[in-house]
Amino acid sequence: xxxxxxxxxxxxxxxxxxxxxxxxxxxxxxxxxxxxxxxxxxxxxxxxxxxxxxxxxxxxxxxxxxxxxxxxxxxxxxxxxxxxxxxxxxxxxxxxxxxxxxxxxxxxxxxxxxxxxxxxxxxxxxxxxxxxxxxxxxxxxxxxxxxxxxxxxxxxxxxxxxxxxxxxxxxxxxxxxxxxxxxxxxxxxxxxxxxxxxxxxxxxxxxxxxxxxxxxxxxxxxxxxxxxxxxxxxxxxxxxxxxxxxxxxxxxxxxxxxxxxxxxxxxxxxxxxxxxxxxxxxxxxxxxxxxxxxxxxxxxxxxxxxxxxxxxxxxxxxxxxxxxxxxxxxxxxxxxxxxxxxxxxxxxxxxxxxxxxxxxxxxxxxxxxxxxxx
Amino acid sequence: xxxxxxxxxxxxxxxxxxxxxxxxxxxxxxxxxxxxxxxxxxxxxxxxxxxxxxxxxxxxxxxxxxxxxxxxxxxxxxxxxxxxxxxxxxxxxxxxxxxxxxxxxxxxxxxxxxxxxxxxxxxxxxxxxxxxxxxxxxxxxxxxxxxxxxxxxxxxxxxxxxxxxxxxxxxxxxxxxxxxxxxxxxxxxxxxxxxxxxxxxxxxxxxxxxxxxxxxxxxxxxxxxxxxxxxxxxxxxxxxxxxxxxxxxxxxxxxxxxxxxxxxxxxxxxxxxxxxxxxxxxxxxxxxxxxxxxxxxxxxxxxxxxxxxxxxxxxxxxxxxxxxxxxxxxxxxxxxxxxxxxxxxxxxxxxxxxxxxxxxxxxxxxxxxxxxxxxxxxxxxxxxxxxxxxxxxxxxxxxxxxxxxxxxxxxxxxxxxxxxxxxxxxxxxxxxxxxxxxxxxxxxxxxxxxxxxxxxxxxxxxxxxxxxxxxxxxxxxxxxxxxxxxxxxxxxxxxxxxxxxxxxxxxxxxxxxxxxxxxxxxxxxxxxxxxxxxxxxxxxxxxxxxxx
Numbered sequence: 001x002x003x004x005x006x007x008x009x010x011x012x013x014x015x016x017x018x019x020x021x022x023x024x025x026x027x028x029x030x031x032x033x034x035x036x037x038x039x040x041x042x043x044x045x046x047x048x049x050x051x052x053x054x055x056x057x058x059x060x061x062x063x064x065x066x067x068x069x070x071x072x073x074x075x076x077x078x079x080x081x082x083x084x085x086x087x088x089x090x091x092x093x094x095x096x097x098x099x100x101x102x103x104x105x106x107x108x109x110x111x112x113x114x115x116x117x118x119x120x121x122x123x124x125x126x127x128x129x130x131x132x133x134x135x136x137x138x139x140x141x142x143x144x145x146x147x148x149x150x151x152x153x154x155x156x157x158x159x160x161x162x163x164x165x166x167x168x169x170x171x172x173x174x175x176x177x178x179x180x181x182x183x184x185x186x187x188x189x190x191x192x193x194x195x196x197x198x199x200x201x202x203x204x205x206x207x208x209x210x211x212x213x214x215x216x217x218x219x220x221x222x223x224x225x226x227x228x229x230x231x232x233x234x235x236x237x238x239x240x241x242x243x244x245x246x247x248x249x250x251x252x253x254x255x256x257x258x259x260x261x262x263x264x265x266x267x268x269x270x271x272x273x274x275x276x277x278x279x280x281x282x283x284x285x286x287x288x289x290x291x292x293x294x295x296x297x298x299x300x301x302x303x304x305x306x307x308x309x310x311x312x313x314x315x316x317x318x319x320x321x322x323x324x325x326x327x328x329x330x331x332x333x334x335x336x337x338x339x340x341x342x343x344x345x346x347x348x349x350x351x352x353x354x355x356x357x358x359x360x361x362x363x364x365x366x367x368x369x370x371x372x373x374x
Numbered sequence: 375x376x377x378x379x380x381x382x383x384x385x386x387x388x389x390x391x392x393x394x395x396x397x398x399x400x401x402x403x404x405x406x407x408x409x410x411x412x413x414x415x416x417x418x419x420x421x422x423x424x425x426x427x428x429x430x431x432x433x434x435x436x437x438x439x440x441x442x443x444x445x446x447x448x449x450x451x452x453x454x455x456x457x458x459x460x461x462x463x464x465x466x467x468x469x470x471x472x473x474x475x476x477x478x479x480x481x482x483x484x485x486x487x488x489x490x491x492x493x494x495x496x497x498x499x500x501x502x503x504x505x506x507x508x509x510x511x512x513x514x515x516x517x518x519x520x521x522x523x524x525x526x527x528x529x530x531x532x533x534x535x536x537x538x539x540x541x542x543x544x545x546x547x548x549x550x551x552x553x554x555x556x557x558x559x560x561x562x563x564x565x566x567x568x569x570x571x572x573x574x575x576x577x578x579x580x581x582x583x584x585x586x587x588x589x590x591x592x593x594x595x596x597x598x599x600x601x602x603x604x605x606x607x608x609x610x611x612x613x614x615x616x617x618x619x620x621x622x623x624x625x626x627x628x629x630x631x632x633x634x635x636x637x638x639x640x641x642x643x644x645x646x647x648x649x650x651x652x653x654x655x656x657x658x659x660x661x662x663x664x665x666x667x668x669x670x671x672x673x674x675x676x677x678x679x680x681x682x683x684x685x686x687x688x689x690x691x692x693x694x695x696x697x698x699x700x701x702x703x704x705x706x707x708x709x710x711x712x713x714x715x716x717x718x719x720x721x722x723x724x725x726x727x728x729x730x731x732x733x734x735x736x737x738x739x740x741x742x743x744x745x746x747x748x749x750x751x752x753x754x755x756x757x758x759x760x761x762x763x764x765x766x767x768x769x770x771x772x773x774x775x776x777x778x779x780x781x782x783x784x785x786x787x788x789x790x791x792x793x794x795x796x797x798x799x800x801x802x803x804x805x806x807x808x809x810x811x812x813x814x815x816x817x818x819x820x821x822x823x824x825x826x827x828x829x830x831x832x833x834x835x836x837x838x839x840x841x842x843x844x845x846x847x848x849x850x851x852x853x854x855x856x857x858x859x860x861x862x863x864x865x866x867x868x869x870x871x872x873x874x875x876x877x878x879x880x881x882x883x884x885x886x887x888x889x890x891x892x893x894x895x896x897x898x899x900x901x902x903x904x905x906x907x908x909x910x911x912x913x914x915x916x917x918x919x920x921x922x
Contacts, residue, residue, distance in 0.1 A: 069722040143902075152909040155657055155721060159860045160902045166853050167898035170891050285853060289659075289729055296726060329737035336730025340723045341716055 010303040014217040017307065021050065021210020025203035043202050045318060047274035049311045050209040054267030056294040056310035057216060057303065058260040063292065064301030065224055066256050067236035068153075071288050072161030073264050075168050076136040078282035080265025082172070083132020085185035085278040086122040088196075092189050105187070106180045116178040125192055133265050140261030141254070148250035148257070153239070162285045169283035184279025191273060202274070209270045213307070216263055220303055223259070232256055293332075296339045299346025308347055419448070419476045422491055423459040430491060431500045435532075438504025446508045448475040449501060452491055460488040502528060507536050515548070522552040527588065529556075529563035554580050562596040562610070574606040582613035585764070590617045624764030629882050635771040637878025638778035642836055643851045644858035644870050645785060646829035652865030653802045653822050656714055657725040660732035661855065662848025663739075664827045667705060668698040668834020669843045670739060673748050688753045691835070698831035706827020710820050718819075732848065740845040750838040774836045781832055786867060788825070798822050802865060861901050863911030872912055877901075 024046055027038040055077045062068045094101040098108040103115065121127035143164060147157055175181035194201045223229060234242045235249045243249050272278045281287075290313075298309025313335065320328040343349060418440060421433030434452070437445045451457040451466040458465045458472065465472040465481050465488065472481035472488075493501075506521035513521060525533050537557045540546050546553060558577030560566055568574075578596070581589045596602060597610040643665060650658045658664075672694040679690040686693065709731055717724045752770060759768045789795035797818045800808040809815045834847075841847065858877060862869030877897060884893030908914070 069725070146903070146906045150906045150909050152905055155651075155725075155864075156860055156905055156909055156911075158657075158722070158725065159856050160905050162853060163857060163898045163902055167895045167902075170895050170898075174891055286849075289726075293726060293729075326737070326741060329733045329740075333730040333733035333737070336726050336733065337713060340727040340730070341713065344723070 010217050010221040013304040013307055014214040014221075017050070017053075017217070018210050018214040021046070021213075022207045025207040025210075028203045028206070029199060040199060040202060043206050044274055047202075047206045047209050048271065049314050050206070050213050051267045051271035051274065052291075052294070052314055053213055053307040053310040054216060054270065055264050055291050056298070056306035057213075057220060058264035058267065059291050060295045060298075060300060060303060060306035061220060061224075061256055061260040061263070063295060064303075064306070065229065065232045065236060066253050068253065068257070069158045069292065070161045070260075071158045071285060071292070072163075072165035073260070073291055074285075074287040075161075075165035075283055076140060076261040076264035077268040077271070077287075077291075078165075078168070078172075078278065078280075079136040079139065080132050080268030081272045081278040081282055082179060082185070082268075083128060083135060083265070084269035084272040085188075086119060086179075087125060087128035087132070088188035088191060088272065089185050090119075090123040091191065092187060095189055096187065104180070104185070106175075106183065107178070110175060112178075119178070129269075132269050133262055136261045136265040137258050140258045144254045144257035145250075148253045151250075162288070165283050165288055166285050169280050169285075172280035172283060180279075182280060184277060184281075185272075186277035186279075188272075188276055196273070196276065205270070205273050209274070212266065212270065216266070217303060217307070220263075224303070228252070228255075290332075293336055293339065295346075297335060297343075297346050299348030302346070302348040305346050305348040312347070418445075419464050420462045422448075422452070422457070422464050423462050425459075425489075425492070427492065427494055427497060430497055434497065434500045434504045438500075438507040439536075441508070441511050443512070444475065444478055446505070446512060449505050449508065451475070452493065453498075453501060453505075455490060455493070457491045458488040459491045460485060464491060499528065503530050503533060507533065510536060510540050518546070518549055519552055522549065522556045526552075526556040526559040526592075529560040529566075529592075531560055531563070531565045531567065534560055534566075555584050559592055562592060562599070562602070562606075564595075564599060564601075566601075568601050568603075571603045571605060574603055575609055578606060578609045578613055582616060585617055585620055587621070590614055590621070593617065621764065625886075627763075627765050629886060630879065631765060631767065631771075633879030633882035634875070635768075635775055635878075636882055637874045638771075638775040639833075639837065639840070640854055640858050640878050641871060641874035642774070642778045642781060642833035643830070644855040644862075644874060645781060645867070646826040646833065647855050648859050648862070648865070648867055648870045649785070649826035649829065650823055651859055652867075653798050653826075654714075654718075654819055655721050656718075656823070657721055657728065657856075658714075658823075658826070659725055659729040659852060660709065660735060660848075661728075661826075661830050662850070662852035663732040663735040664702045664706060664830035664848070665834035665837060665851060666739060666843075666845065666848040667735065668702050668831030669750070669838035669841075669847055670743060670748070670834075671698040671701045671831065672835045672838045673743075673750050673843060676750060688755065691753055691756070691839070694835050695832060698835045699828040700831075702831025702834065703824040703828030706830070707820050707824040709827070710823035714823065715816070715819070732852075736845045736848070743845070745845060747842045747844045750843050752839050756839065770839050774840065777832075777836055781829060782867070782871065785829065789867070794818070794821060794825075857898070857901055861904065861911055863913035866911075866913045869911060869913035 024038055024043065027036050028040065028043045030037045055073060058076070059070060059073050062070050062073075089104045092104070096105040096108075098105050100108045103112065107115070121131065143161075147160065152160065171177055172179050172184075173182050179185065188196055190196050191201070194204075196202075224232070231242070231247060231252050235247070235252050239249050242252075268278075268282070291310075294309040294313050295306045296309070297313055298305030298307065300306075313332075316331065316335075317328060320331050339346065418433045418436035421429045421436065424430055424433070434449065437449060447466060448457065448464065456467045457475065458467055464475045465485070466475050471483075472485065473479070474481050502524055506524045509517045509521035510525075525537070534557065537553055537560070541550070541553050541557070558580040561569055561574060561577040562581065578593065581593055581596075593610045593614045597607050597614060599607065602610075643662075646664070647658065647661050650656050650661070672691065675694040675697050676687075676690045679693060680687050709728070713727050713731060714724055717727055756770050756773055759766050761767070787795075789799065797808070797813050798821075800811070800813055801815050801818050801822075805815055808818075833851075837847065837851070841850070854877070858870055858873045861877065862871070862873030880900075881893055881897050884896060887893070888896065905911070
């Protein structure tokens with residue numbers, strides 16, 4: 001697959017996202033009687049889509065630009081979500097069911113007497129923020145450093161990313177881990193002193209998510225449009241040739257991997273703020289694979305496509321599960337099939353005017369020198 | 375996930391008693407003893423007709439000692455609450471009417487004022503001993519063995535003369551071990567008269583030789599019993615330690631069995647994947663769903679057989695094997711022809727497409743059969759378990775182990791000895807060259823995918839016997855089977871075997887140490903780290919390309 005740097009359109013996407021989010025946020029503050037009023041349900045929904053768009057963007061960076069098919073990015077998303085969830089849990093303070101000012105409800109329920117050491121700092125927003133981004137980044141760094149250094153690639157890498165998120169899911173399901181077991185963390189009251197249920201807070205959060213997504217889009221566009229982005233694509237297309245040219249593919253891939261994990265974690269943190277619950281189901285391997293299909297639907301390696309795909313697929317999911325719940329899985333399955341078979345470049349491919357003839361002329365075996373294991 | 379395995383706590387109480395003792399030829403029922411008993415049976419029956427528990431107990435004891443031919447029937451009736459008392463005698467209530475327990479004659483029809491003989495725990499205990507005593511004299515070989523186990527479980531000094539008499543009886547030669555053990559249990563129990571030191575030590579040795587949890591608890595009690603000689607107590611303490619050690623070894627053996635059993639399930643689920651993934655480089659995420667289809671096929675075959683040919687019902691599982699192979703295999707070929715074919719050379723996209731297929735299959739099954747589990751019965755000949763030394767072997771798991779070996783052997787034969795296998799290997803090694811030599815690679819691809827899917831169907835049949843058959847069945851296996859294939863090395867059946875064994879036994883071995891879930895997590899982390907060291911698995915395919 002070649003890249004025509006069509007992701008330059010990301011600038012306009014970023015602008016559109018920001019404008020839309022801000023407009024929606026303001027509209028939600030209008031009185032109910034107004035014709036332009038937006039219900040809180042829609043605000044939450046949009047917040048969710050935008051958080052997912054961040055995850056999709058993260059997947060697009062590693063899959064679209066570096067060719068690493070990750071089946072475990074939900075792990076970073078969920079870790080970020082848990083980081084934010086821990087802070088929000090501590091914010092509840094003595095207003096929980098058991099009224100214990102020091103311990104979250106589930107710990108009182110398990111008759112624990114002290115907070116585990118890894119909850120340290122979760123009552124300060126700044127420390128929490130550093131941890132909710134830092135922990136996924138460090139995990140990604142460690143994992144990526146090990147994997148890329150030993151040149152684990154292709155399917156093998158996909159499978160072990162899946163094993164990573166699966167292992168984390170099993171771990172977080174355990175009550176003894178100190179993250180609320182299968183109930184997860186929920187019942188949040190406020191953030192930084194602002195009531196989480198107040199319309200003003202919700203509108204601000206939506207606008208904030210839009211701003212952050214816009215900023216990340218611009219950042220990604222800057223990163224991918226420059227020398228680094230070209231190197232990344234070179235590594236994706238022919239890693240060995242890049243290595244022979246004295247570049248270090250493992251370092252190039254590691255950087256994008258960690259950046260991508262950071263973006264996913266950011267998405268997770270914003271997700272929890274607006275959805276109000278995080279549980280170990282977020283780690284489920286199926287979630288990671290779904291995130292990949294968002295990117296595939298939108299068009300990989302285009303940045304804009306990731307955002308469009310995440311919003312489109314999740315909008316479809318919302319509508320389907322409301323109207324025809326039994327048919328959602330059929331729809332999603334068909335989407336997977338149709339995208340891979342008929343829309344290899346996703347929605348963004350449809351938007352292009354010039355058909356890309358060059359690619360279809362040659363057999364896959366030649367365009368893909370990595371062999372059948374790539 | 376495989377909670378059935380966990381649930382099987384090892385119960386080695388019958389450690390050294392072969393459970394198939396029933397096969398021993400049954401002795402003819404011993405003739406009623408000719409010698410006149412000290413108490414006439416009449417007294418025993420009269421005692422039992424009393425309303426006082428003490429009298430009833432005395433009656434039961436006497437009846438047990440009497441050796442009367444009809445005594446056993448009376449005791450069994452008492453146990454089943456079918457013994458009625460009145461007129462200083464007792465009657466057995468049968469389906470046809472009342473029978474005089476003493477004479478076996480039908481009772482007069484005009485009986486009134488009968489009341490059931492009362493039972494309490496003391497009576498029940500005495501009843502058990504008395505019945506054991508009678509069985510020991512009159513029962514078949516198996517009944518005698520059971521009676522001895524009963525005596526050993528509730529040692530009663532009063533049984534000592536009975537055992538001595540039985541030991542002297544030449545027809546009990548094959549029971550000598552059990553008899554001695556029961557006798558030893560009485561000698562080491564609290565109520566026993568002190569006997570010579572050598573006899574006490576012999577008793578400890580006899581119980582120790584028996585092993586098992588029951589022997590252990592008996593000996594640990596004996597180790598603190600003051601009436602016994604100090605040497606005996608010391609010997610009992612040592613024997614407890616030795617039994618503990620033996621139990622521990624058997625426990626390891628049991629864990630190993632569970633591990634091998636889990637390995638065979640993993641191997642079965644991974645074998646089909648090893649074919650499709652190894653030969654074609656296709657990552658078939660719908661593999662688990664093909665297993666699910668196999669499991670549901672088993673369910674359907676079972677239903678159809680039960681409805682149309684009930685005579686074959688116990689063997690529906692065997693019928694299900696070829697059907698599941700064909701159904702899953704056919705479905706696989708369909709998937710290959712309609713989807714996978716267009717995605718060759720783009721392995722990561724086959725992953726996404728087959729994930730889509732898996733979602734559709736799941737939902738289809740859910741729409742047809744409902745979201746809940748369906749009940750697949752285990753045929754009688756696969757049910758239950760048997761003891762092998764101190765091991766408890768579940769028949770189903772043993773069968774799955776053997777089945778996995780059989781499938782592996784058959785698959786190896788297909789790959790090495792048939793034209794299809796030859797073509798498959800040729801295409802694996804060099805697709806282009808194979809095509810140039812006239813092998814129709816597209817056809818080979820379709821058949822290969824069908825073979826892999828068919829094996830998934832077979833795995834589904836096996837899994838239906840030990841796991842819940844629900845639309846989510848496939849999801850539980852897909853990650854594990856991919857790990858097996860990747861860990862073992864793609865394109866290598868023996869690698870998959872080694873990986874399945876390592877993951878299965880490793881998982882079960884870690885379970886007692888750090889718990890099931892933590893063990894699983896640790897195993898996943900270990901595999902992830904292993905892949906870092908050996909990016910192509912344990913047994914990689916060697917090649918000369920830059921990327922291999």
